[in-house]
Amino acid sequence: MKQKLLSLALGTAIFATSYAQEIKFQEYDLANGMHVILHLDNTAPVVTTSVMYHVGSKDENPERTGFAHFFEHLLFEGTENIGRGEWFKIVSSNGGSNNANTTADRTYYYEVFPSNKVELGLWMESERLMHPIINEIGVETQNEVVKEEKRQRVDNAPYGGLSYGTAIQPHLFTKHPYRWSVIGSMDHLDAATLEEFQEFNKKFYVPNNAVLVVAGDINIEQTQKMIKDYFGPIPEGAAIVRNHPKEDPITQExxxxxxxxxxxxxxxxxxxxxxxxxxxxxxxxxxxxxxxxxxxxxxxxxxxxxxxxxxxxxxxxxxxxxxxxxxxxxxxxxxxxxxxxxxxxxxxxxxxxxxxxxxxxxxxxxxxxxxxxxxxxxxxxxxxxxxxxxxxxxxxxxxxxxxxxxxxxxxxxxxxxxxxxxxxxxxxxxxxxxxxxxxxxxx
Known part of the structure; x- marks a missing residue:
């Protein structure tokens, strides 16, 4: 019994200690409007480099839904300096992992590398922002990828309409763009022109619509210099104005x-x-x-x-x-x-x-x-x-x-x-x- 009480006390102490450890960070803005957050943690030789863009499905044209989620895929196609299909190979061959996800409000990309590869992560994310290649072959390829994802997760998945909101959101919202789901309409993607995809990228994938986070085993001064070198030259984009319509209250079931x-x-x-x-x-x-x-x-x-x-x-x-x-x-x-x-x-x-x-x-x-x-x-x-x-x-x-x-x-x-x-x-x-x-x- 004493041993159990001791274990419980130690567990409680460890929990309290874990909470008491304040997460320290530094944040600042680059001249082009990109917000930067740095967090130092030397407990393991790893670093996460991530960029969150303030663009989600609510920012789409009602006749072109699915664009934000589509870009989550499209921007892995390659850049002027990263060959088509090479993104994931570069990450894995350097001992890293990466992923991305999209919601109605934002899109998030990240890489996890050994800490001696922090510069690689910064370069890759700056490439995604500065030199993306958006062409017909990339759009066509990712169009098929997104269609297959929709088939697997929504169309052919039990209760997919509930899980992804396609059965709920059109009833809950009538004015606000939350009325459509993040995955959007495949017909809208099929109908879109290459120029529309390029304009979406030009509008939302700009440094002043993004936050860069570098967290882990980093040297703060060296990381700041690399961020300035890789992200500083990227030109600021036009200010994004959001004025989404307000919903009327629901007063009857x-x-x-x-x-x-x-x-x-x-x-x-x-x-x-x-x-x-x-x-x-x-x-x-x-x-x-x-x-x-x-x-x-x-x-x-x-x-x-x-x-x-x-x-x-x-x-x-x-x-x-x-x-x-x-x-x-x-x-x-x-x-x-x-x-x-x-x-x-x-x-x-x-x-x-x-x-x-x-x-x-x-x-x-x-x-x-x-x-x-x-x-x-x-x-x-x-x-x-x-x-x-x-x-x-x-x-x-x-x-x-x-x-x-x-x-x-x-x-x-x-x-x-x-x-x-x-x-x-x-x-x-x-x-x-x-x-x-x-x-x-x-x-």
Whole structure:
């Protein structure tokens, strides 16, 4: 017993120490407007070089959706100094790895190299920005790659329309460009001209629309010099003006039916339009998601899967975004349980949040879970680099990498009740029955 207590005490001490270690960084702007963030960590001989561009699917022409995600692929095609198809070979032959991803709000590229290859990472990212080759062969090649990705992840994947938002976003948004999914329309990509792709690159892939993060085992002064040499000569682009339309509030439940040929079991989706990720209420909604469906002891899982055995699966999550967020609750019935039964049980748990304060024990568990997630998100150099870029670009406060946990700590039980009442009401949501395609054919 003493040994167990000692282990627990040591584990707690290690956790506290890991949180107490403030993540230090330096940030500054180049003359061309590129923001630079440097983080020194000598614990391992690795370095992450990353660039986040403030361009996502919400920045697209409504008649040319999918461009931002397409560029995530296209800009690996090659540059004036990196031959077509050579990008990944250069990275792997130098002991590195790389990847990229796109959301509605931003596009992120990164390389992880041994620390003695930091200059290589900087050169490659500067090449992507300064000397990309955007030609017909690259566009045609990546068009097929993106189509295959859509087939695998959306068209032929069970519940792909829910996972990628194609079944939800057009109902939740009617004005804002969040109404289309990140993967966009293949017809739009097919119809686009080479000049349209080149203009998209010219507008958004400019240094004053980007943040460069170099994190890991680096020499700060040498890294600063290399950044100036490689990125300093890149000309500043025209200022980007965003004026996306505002959505009218949802005041009456919106109902819809969507069909999926890849499923046998129907699903219920309840989706609420919620505030920007920068709003304190978005943090409260993150906590409510954890409370309702994170783990087997969460309220919805315990009630619907374990006790009542009405659901095969249920989960809630707040998809945080820059302008509006989306709070989604998905549930799959067990056997012949009607979707209306799942809806009733979900609404019962939401009503409890709206009418009563959660218990002290649940509140403590929530706080511990949020703190643990916060620490784990920055447990690797790559995680730190991503967080630094994201907090700067989307929140306007790089130091949230250290201080965000205080926002969660200051969320009270009363805040949870207030936010549940403010956003999670039946007359403010979209209700979607997501059914097997065979059901539609029978009708």
């Amino acid at each position: 919106i109902t819809a039916t969507e069909y999926d040929s890849n499923i046998q079991i129907p699903a219920l989706a309840l989706s609420y339009r919620t505030p920007s990720m920068k709003d304190k209420d978005a943090y409260v909604l993150n906590m409510i998601s954890t409370y309702l469906s994170d783990g087997k002891t969460s309220k919805l899982y315990k009630k619907m899967v374990d006790e009542n055995k009405t659901a095969l699966q249920v989960f809630a999550f707040n998809r945080s975004q820059e302008d509006y967020s989306m709070y989604n609750i998905f549930a799959l019935p067990l056997g012949d349980v009607p979707l209306s039964k799942l809806e009733t049980e979900i609404d019962e748990e939401i009503k409890k949040l709206q009418t009563s304060l959660i218990s002290d024990n649940d509140y403590t568990k929530l706080q511990n879970k949020m703190e643990n997630d916060f620490v784990n998100s920055n447990a690797s150099i790559s995680g730190v680099a991503n967080s630094l870029a994201r907090y700067y670009m989307l929140y306007g406060d790089t130091n949230l990498i250290n201080s965000e946990i205080e926002i969660y700590r200051n969320i009270s039980k009363e805040d949870i009740k207030r936010v549940a009442n403010k956003y999670l009401n039946k007359n403010q949501r979209v209700r979607i029955e997501y059914l097997p395609k065979s059901t539609q054919e029978e009708k």
